[in-house]
Amino acid sequence: MNYIEIALLALIIICGIATCVTRNLMVSMIIFMIYSVFMSVSWAILRAPDLAITEAAVGAGISSILMFITLKRVHSLRDEDRSREAEDEEI
Amino acid sequence: MWMTLWNNRIQVAAVILFAVGFVTLLLHRNLIKKVIGLNIMDTAAYLFLTSIGYIENRLSPIIQEGDTALETYVNPLPAGLVLTGIVVSVSVTAVMLALTIRIYRRYHTLNLDDIYRYVHDEMEGEQ
Amino acid sequence: MKKFKEWLRDWDEGTFDFTIDTAAAGNEESTVSESFEKTALTDLENREFRLFSRAFPITAVILASVMIVFLLSAVMRLPAFGSPHTPPAESVTIQRYIENGLSETGAINIVAGVILDYRAFDTLGESHVLFAAAAAVFILMASARRRPESPRDQAILRDDPILRNTTKVLVPIILLFGLYVIFNGHLGPGGGFSGGSIIGGGLIMYEMSYGPTRLQRVLNLKTYKITVLVSLLFYSIAKCYSFFCGANSLHTIFGPGTPGRIFSAGLILPLNMVVGIVVSCTLYGFYALFMREQI
Numbered sequence: 001m002n003y004i005e006i007a008l009l010a011l012i013i014i015c016g017i018a019t020c021v022t023r024n025l026m027v028s029m030i031i032f033m034i035y036s037v038f039m040s041v042s043w044a045i046l047r048a049p050d051l052a053i054t055e056a057a058v059g060a061g062i063s064s065i066l067m068f069i070t071l072k073r074v075h076s077l078r079d080e081d082r083s084r085e086a087e088d089e090e091i
Numbered sequence: 092m093w094m095t096l097w098n099n100r101i102q103v104a105a106v107i108l109f110a111v112g113f114v115t116l117l118l119h120r121n122l123i124k125k126v127i128g129l130n131i132m133d134t135a136a137y138l139f140l141t142s143i144g145y146i147e148n149r150l151s152p153i154i155q156e157g158d159t160a161l162e163t164y165v166n167p168l169p170a171g172l173v174l175t176g177i178v179v180s181v182s183v184t185a186v187m188l189a190l191t192i193r194i195y196r197r198y199h200t201l202n203l204d205d206i207y208r209y210v211h212d213e214m215e216g217e218q
Numbered sequence: 219m220k221k222f223k224e225w226l227r228d229w230d231e232g233t234f235d236f237t238i239d240t241a242a243a244g245n246e247e248s249t250v251s252e253s254f255e256k257t258a259l260t261d262l263e264n265r266e267f268r269l270f271s272r273a274f275p276i277t278a279v280i281l282a283s284v285m286i287v288f289l290l291s292a293v294m295r296l297p298a299f300g301s302p303h304t305p306p307a308e309s310v311t312i313q314r315y316i317e318n319g320l321s322e323t324g325a326i327n328i329v330a331g332v333i334l335d336y337r338a339f340d341t342l343g344e345s346h347v348l349f350a351a352a353a354a355v356f357i358l359m360a361s362a363r364r365r366p367e368s369p370r371d372q373a374i375l376r377d378d379p380i381l382r383n384t385t386k387v388l389v390p391i392i393l394l395f396g397l398y399v400i401f402n403g404h405l406g407p408g409g410g411f412s413g414g415s416i417i418g419g420g421l422i423m424y425e426m427s428y429g430p431t432r433l434q435r436v437l438n439l440k441t442y443k444i445t446v447l448v449s450l451l452f453y454s455i456a457k458c459y460s461f462f463c464g465a466n467s468l469h470t471i472f473g474p475g476t477p478g479r480i481f482s483a484g485l486i487l488p489l490n491m492v493v494g495i496v497v498s499c500t501l502y503g504f505y506a507l508f509m510r511e512q513i
Binding site for chain 2: 005006009012013016017019020025028029032035036039042043046047048049050051054055058059062063066067070071073074077078081
Binding site for chain 3: 048049050052053054057058061062065066069070073
């Protein structure tokens with residue numbers, strides 16, 4: 001039984017460090033999603049099933065979706081900047 | 092010394108995760124990375140709290156056929172606290188990300204140093 | 219050690235962490251719009267900033283390691299993991315919750331009983347935290363003009379057979395499972411928060427694939443406001459008597475009932491439904507506000 005626990009803890013720590021080290025924002029968000037899936041499994045192991053369901057639905061689901069949308073909005077704003085700057089150069 | 096650390100390995104993992112989130116929060120100048128760092132610190136604190144409530148080979152706190160003896164169930168209180176905590180950290184993340192979008196719309200950068208410089212220039216400009 | 223030096227050199231030149239990372243190699247600085255030209259830093263400021271940006275990561279890592287050492291020394295003094303003789307495991311409150319939790323609240327899931335009956339005031343505050351977060355995001359993101367969906371988004375949405383068919387199959391199941399989790403909150407694991415977030419996720423998935431117009435018929439701004447306010451009001455009215463006169467498990471007309479049946483645990487089921495509504499509406503509201511700045 002505690003092999004799963006040890007493997008899980010190691011994976012959680014690796015994912016935590018991976019989000020810190022990766023440069024690309026998209027990659028670190030995906031790794032954060034994996035991190036919270038492992039965290040919801042660890043809640044289940046720690047005999048707290050309510051938390052497992054909530055963390056899975058909320059940690060991996062909602063907060064990651066919000067981060068992806070933030071990145072999408074930032075990218076679209078940046079593209080607008082770039083297109084406006086391109087027009088300025090043409091004028 | 093190592094035996095106790097090995098026995099409490101989940102709490103040690105929670106402490107390490109808290110430090111990883113703390114370093115992520117401090118090291119990166121990008122606002123979204125800081126949001127992720129704070130989320131990691133949140134879940135680390137909840138992991139620590141839930142591991143305090145865990146008791147060896149006992150069931151999760153759902154009563155089985157009226158057997159309400161104390162010895163058969165895990166401590167239900169940390170589960171209740173962390174449940175509220177998870178939803179609060181989602182709300183905080185949502186507000187932080189909304190602020191990030193608004194900051195980007197105004198300053199066109201997510202880099203905190205540039206933002207400080209722009210704010211500094213603006214305040215000087217107003218005086 | 220070499221990796222750390224190279225990592226530090228990258229950090230020093232500021233290329234380590236640029237704002238938006240596209241290709242890892244061609245990382246360009248953030249685009250600076252005309253009105254915010256970076257002012258030329260004075261020589262002193264430049265040196266100061268360079269010193270700071272070199273010293274900052276090192277001090278941050280040292281600070282974190284000092285924190286780890288302190289916390290680990292505290293963890294060493296903790297009782298062994300999972301031992302039943304710890305003070306919290308033998309405290310009187312736990313005895314009260316587990317031993318007569320079923321008889322007082324009627325909830326088989328003690329955690330639901332704790333959250334919605336013994337500590338109902340705390341969960342009331344929790345729902346108001348969600349409401350405040352939704353209000354804050356609304357203030358920050360809502361814009362009067364109907365944000366025109368960029369043609370690229372429409373293209374993605376309209377002819378994406380994979381997303382649409384999976385949604386056609388999955389969303390009813392997700393919503394049904396969310397309802398199940400809410401309704402069995404007091405009988406098994408789950409409850410208002412988990413069920414609500416599942417339903418919120420289902421709504422988000424539906425809107426992602428079919429676009430907002432269909433959902434607007436059911437969940438537009440008006441109905442959003444009404445449902446969230448009515449549910450918070452119901453929660454406060456249902457529990458206000460027991461809050462003010464301190465009786466935490468006063469048997470109102472909904473007695474604890476026979477444990478095991480759905481309509482059994484007194485007020486816990488309606489409160490679970492109410493919290494589920496607040497959570498799902500709020501999470502859907504976050505998505506809608508982030509995506510199209512309008513609910």
